[in-house]
Amino acid sequence: MKPTEPAYDAIGDRYEEYASAATLKQAERHSILQMAGDLTGARVLDLACGTGFYTRLFLEKGATSVLGVDLSEEMVRVARRIEADRPIGASYRVGDGEHLGRLGAFDLVTAVWLLNYAESCEQLRAMARGAWENLESGGRFVAFTINPAFDYRTSESDKYGVRIVGESPEDDHVVCHGEFTLDPPVAVDVRRFTTQQYEAALTDAGFSGIEWRAASPSSDDVATHGAAYWADFRENCIGIGIVATR
DSSP states (O other), X not given: OGGGHHHHHHHTHHHHHHHHHOHHHHHHHHHHHHHHOOOTTOEEEEETOTTTHHHHHHHHTTOSEEEEEEXXXXXXXXXXXXXXXXXXXXXXXXXXXXXXXXXXOEEEEEEETOGGGXXXXXXXXXXXXXXXXXXXXXXXXXXXXXXXXXXXXXXOGGGGTEEEEEEEEETTEEEEEEEEOXXXXXXXXXXXXXXXXXXXXXXXXXXXXXXEEEOOOOHHHHHHHOTGGGHHHHHSOSEEEEEEEO
């Protein structure tokens, strides 16, 4: 994860610009809430929280408490500033998903765009273990990551807010060279693992009932942009959800 920290430190406030404008984020939001289910009274740990987009959303949807954790000091700084300006009860700390430790007992641990920053299967397993160790028995882990089946060569993801400009093999995974389509664009590299590698990491950590969930836009998003707009998203989506149970 360390090489990605400067990239997100450089984004800072601009990530809020991306999150508010990118249609990928809108559809992703709908998908995450579908996977998270009823949040009433839930204690949530939001890993890779960034500027607190989901941290705040989970509280708005009924969670009792949400702790956001991110490796980037700048992203956490922005999240804390937003909390100070518009208090909702969110808490934040700087932390590495690979070396998480025990932060508490949570009903739900989320990791939206975390697992794709593991630089090896070993790091992937460490991230999965960190999530498992912070869940109550019966608690759920909800992740959103690079789709193992995603093909950037035929993708039209630019219009959704993110583009992959190339890929290169690296040890036991593939590095996807991408950028947020801001003006100017912000470059970021992510890692694409196989379905089997993700499932092995989660199983080794102790998770069961592993399910893959395709991302989908909400009915409102379809009504706003039209069904044709979402065709590539449905057929070759850059992201995919995973739900697992402790």
